[in-house]
Amino acid sequence: xxxxxxxxxxxxxxxxxxxxxxxxxxxxxxxxxxxxxxxxxxxxxxxxxxxxxxxxxxxxxxxxxxxxxxxxxxxxxxxxxxxxxxxxxxxxxxxxxxxxxxxxxxxxxxxxxxxxxxxxxxxxxxxxxxxxxxxxxxxxxxxxxxxxxxxxxxxxxxxxxxxxxxxxxxxxxxxxxxxxxxxxxxxxxxxxxxxxxxxxxxxxxxxxxxxxxxxxxxxxxxxxxxxxxxxxxxxxxxxxxxxxxxxxxxxxxxxxxxxxxxxxxxxxxxxxxxxxxxxxxxxxxxxxxxxxxxxxxxxxxxxxxxxxxxxxxxxxxxxxxxxxxxxxxxxxxxxxxxxxxxxxxxxxxxxxxxxxxxxxxxxxxxxxxxxxxxxxxxxxxxxxxxxxxxxxxxxxxxxxxxxxxxxxxxxxxxxxxxxxxxxxxxxxxxxxxxxxxxxxxxxxxxxxxxxxxxxxxxxxxxxxxxxxxxxxxxxxxxxxxxxxxxxxxxxxxxxxxxxxxxxxxxxxxxxxxxxxxxxxxxxxx
Amino acid sequence: xxxxxxxxxxxxxxxxxxxxxxxxxxxxxxxxxxxxxxxxxxxxxxxxxxxxxxxxxxxxxxxxxxxxxxxxxxxxxxxxxxxxxxxxxxxxxxxxxxxxxxxxxxxxxxxxxxxxxxxxxxxxxxxxxxxxxxxxxxxxxxxxxxxxxxxxxxxxxxxxxxxxxxxxxxxxxxxxxxxxxxxxxxxxxxxxxxxxxxxxxxxxxxxxxxxxxxxxxxxxxxxxxxxxxxxxxxxxxxxxxxxxxxxxxxxxxxxxxxxxxxxxxxxxxxxxxxxxxx
Numbered sequence: 001x002x003x004x005x006x007x008x009x010x011x012x013x014x015x016x017x018x019x020x021x022x023x024x025x026x027x028x029x030x031x032x033x034x035x036x037x038x039x040x041x042x043x044x045x046x047x048x049x050x051x052x053x054x055x056x057x058x059x060x061x062x063x064x065x066x067x068x069x070x071x072x073x074x075x076x077x078x079x080x081x082x083x084x085x086x087x088x089x090x091x092x093x094x095x096x097x098x099x100x101x102x103x104x105x106x107x108x109x110x111x112x113x114x115x116x117x118x119x120x121x122x123x124x125x126x127x128x129x130x131x132x133x134x135x136x137x138x139x140x141x142x143x144x145x146x147x148x149x150x151x152x153x154x155x156x157x158x159x160x161x162x163x164x165x166x167x168x169x170x171x172x173x174x175x176x177x178x179x180x181x182x183x184x185x186x187x188x189x190x191x192x193x194x195x196x197x198x199x200x201x202x203x204x205x206x207x208x209x210x211x212x213x214x215x216x217x218x219x220x221x222x223x224x225x226x227x228x229x230x231x232x233x234x235x236x237x238x239x240x241x242x243x244x245x246x247x248x249x250x251x252x253x254x255x256x257x258x259x260x261x262x263x264x265x266x267x268x269x270x271x272x273x274x275x276x277x278x279x280x281x282x283x284x285x286x287x288x289x290x291x292x293x294x295x296x297x298x299x300x301x302x303x304x305x306x307x308x309x310x311x312x313x314x315x316x317x318x319x320x321x322x323x324x325x326x327x328x329x330x331x332x333x334x335x336x337x338x339x340x341x342x343x344x345x346x347x348x349x350x351x352x353x354x355x356x357x358x359x360x361x362x363x364x365x366x367x368x369x370x371x372x373x374x375x376x377x378x379x380x381x382x383x384x385x386x387x388x389x390x391x392x393x394x395x396x397x398x399x400x401x402x403x404x405x406x407x408x409x410x411x412x413x414x415x416x417x418x419x420x421x422x423x424x425x426x427x428x429x430x431x432x433x434x435x436x437x438x439x440x441x442x443x444x445x446x447x448x449x450x451x452x453x454x455x456x457x458x459x460x461x462x463x464x465x466x467x468x469x470x471x472x473x474x475x476x477x478x479x480x481x482x483x484x485x486x487x488x489x490x491x492x493x494x495x496x497x498x499x500x501x502x503x504x505x506x507x508x509x510x511x512x513x514x515x516x517x518x519x520x521x522x523x524x525x
Numbered sequence: 526x527x528x529x530x531x532x533x534x535x536x537x538x539x540x541x542x543x544x545x546x547x548x549x550x551x552x553x554x555x556x557x558x559x560x561x562x563x564x565x566x567x568x569x570x571x572x573x574x575x576x577x578x579x580x581x582x583x584x585x586x587x588x589x590x591x592x593x594x595x596x597x598x599x600x601x602x603x604x605x606x607x608x609x610x611x612x613x614x615x616x617x618x619x620x621x622x623x624x625x626x627x628x629x630x631x632x633x634x635x636x637x638x639x640x641x642x643x644x645x646x647x648x649x650x651x652x653x654x655x656x657x658x659x660x661x662x663x664x665x666x667x668x669x670x671x672x673x674x675x676x677x678x679x680x681x682x683x684x685x686x687x688x689x690x691x692x693x694x695x696x697x698x699x700x701x702x703x704x705x706x707x708x709x710x711x712x713x714x715x716x717x718x719x720x721x722x723x724x725x726x727x728x729x730x731x732x733x734x735x736x737x738x739x740x741x742x743x744x745x746x747x748x749x750x751x752x753x754x755x756x757x758x759x760x761x762x763x764x765x766x767x768x769x770x771x772x773x774x775x776x777x778x779x780x781x782x783x784x785x786x787x788x789x790x791x792x793x794x795x796x797x798x799x800x801x802x803x
Contacts (some may be wrong), residue, residue: 377759384565399746
């Protein structure tokens with residue numbers, strides 16, 4: 001057969017189009033078949049962050065990801081209003097300042113059929129206390145964990161430690177089956193969904209756990225895809241490939257909200273964006289200078305521009321307002337105050353000596369370098385807006401983006417000016433986690449800023465060791481006020497979680513501490 | 526036959542015009558650009574094309590046209606630096622390898638093979654990641670990737686002509702190796718290398734835009750086409766002009782260099798030349 005040369009190209013194009021259409025039809029049929037399986041239906045979702053080389057919850061922050069997928073649970077957890085709830089425990093009792101008796105829930109089974117009892121819990125908690133664990137130091141306060149009976153344990157602490165129960169909500173403390181052989185690759189927990197398969201960095205497949213202690217989960221199976229790029233997640237939602245996504249790009253929220261096919265969820269989270277200040281370097285060591293930077297920021301403008309008004313709320317203090325420990329109800333957002341900032345700058349020794357429009361420090365050219373990373377799409381545009389705000393008061397500024405591991409190395413060596421970062425400030429609900437890391441002289445992050453205030457150290461230690469709620473609140477209030485004074489870290493905004501589902505999905509709730517996503521209550525209409 | 530020559534020269538002519546325009550824009554960027562490319566005007570953000578901002582503004586209210594104009598500088602200088610360095614180095618190594626042969630040739634060619642075994646952009650990505658982001662590191666990474674193909678091509682051409690009678694004759698007259706290489710070999714192998722370098726310009730511009738897109742290249746707020754694309758990514762639907770114009774700029778530059786390279790090949794190809802002269 002000989003095809004006319006002129007017709008050859010159009011003919012080939014036609015074949016190509018035909019095969020594409022045919023191919024896509026096949027895919028559609030396939031997903032339809034899948035979703036009709038089982039009574040509760042099959043949910044596909046795309047999350048922004050996920051595990052990589054291991055699925056073991058005791059490894060760094062992997063616990064967060066496997067909990068988000070509905071595999072594991074902890075003894076206690078926070079609900080969507082950040083109220084502490086017993087989860088695998090049924091209650092606790094404070095015996096003395098250093099003794100906590102925890103009663104366990106009866107009738108809980110692991111995915112492999114093993115019964116969850118005191119032995120399983122002690123086994124799981126001890127895995128974190130293991131000297132090899134990278135986050136062990138966070139649990140150094142624990143003296144011993146002992147079994148009282150089949151369903152109760154006692155945790156003894158080395159010194160009075162008020163956040164003991166709260167610290168058990170961190171997903172690193174997930175309760176795992178003691179019979180499981182390969183937790184790195186085959187997780188066995190008590191969550192509403194059990195593990196089916198995992199493709200590294202791509203997706204995890206789960207199916208309903210029929211013996212779940214808290215009622216039968218509504219969905220029959222789930223595929224969780226890990227997609228780093230926000231726009232890709234959104235396109236997956238719109239093409240119907242997935243029905244639930246986290247981290248909707250802020251530029252697309254309005255369009256998505258106006259459509260009836262999707263439901264958009266936004267909620268203030270416990271994630272704070274702030275600038276680390278390298279106080280070991282001049283003139284950053286000068287409090288006037290740090291305060292000047294603080295007053296140079298127009299936080300509302302940052303939220304309006306870098307976050308499209310919707311991605312966050314301007315920060316008032318250290319803790320986001322959703323935290324019950326926050327003093328934000330007594331605070332106003334610090335307004336940009338150019339005159340005050342300039343006054344403070346001249347007190348810190350910054351003057352425009354050569355009349356080039358930029359301030360010099362001690363007569364020498366001065367430039368601020370803001371480093372940040374790109375994993376979180378809010379960071380770079382925020383840094384760029386901060387750059388223009390600093391420049392408008394005469395501070396020459398530039399923004400550098402690097403891998404977060406490279407930034408951390410630089411920060412440990414004291415080789416930076418300002419670093420824009422994002423932290424969940426109270427994943428365990430209690431401020432001790434963040435405050436002791438960031439503001440206690442020995443904290444890992446305080447070593448990066450070089451912040452040391454003996455008074456603050458005292459407050460943090462005292463608040464940790466007393467269990468008197470009112471006294472603790474007073475100490476933590478003091479810390480928050482003092483940090484605003486000292487500015488070792490400059491708080492910029494609190495992030496809103498922005499998730500979306502197709503209108504088929506019901507029962508989805510947002511949790512401010514970002515560690516719960518898929519629950520037994522999520523269903524498909 | 527005449528028609529074909531005309532068709533080729535038209536392509537070359539258009540490419541040359543476009544590239545001359547780019548060169549002009551790059552040199553006189555300061556005078557041509559309507560705004561400061563790095564100055565953010567937060568009130569004017571995400572505006573579509575208008576008389577004030579011919580290509581619109583980006584998410585920080587920076588003039589996209591001005592950024593593209595200054596971006597020409599970056600792209601052309603990366604292209605020229607990388608291609609000229611790779612050409613010189615690759616040609617020198619390849620000629621020596623081909624001319625002397627033997628164990629030296631073996632060693633050099635195995636090294637070249639090692640580099641060629643990796644996909645080019647992937648290797649550049651790895652090297653940039655290792656060195657850290659930035660203009661100089663990106664240029665270095667691209668040179669390391671690029672020089673090998675020039676060396677390979679130069680070596681092949683040298684082997685092809687070094688046994689010719691006129692080389693032997695020259696040697697008979699007592700010419701030393703240096704003289705033979707510079708006066709007799711290089712002029713005869715240079716045309717395919719120039720064609721390759723021209724097409725290579727397009728490739729390098731594309732690769733540097735790719736590296737910057739991924740954050741390994743030029744750092745903000747310096748205007749660079751690839752990083753402009755990357756910045757505009759989340760606005761692809763709400764403000765597509767942020768991506769369209771830098772995309773068009775990259776496309777035009779790459780196509781122009783490719784056309785020029787294609788045209789040059791046809792012009793410099795001795796076989797075609799003889800046919801058309803007949």
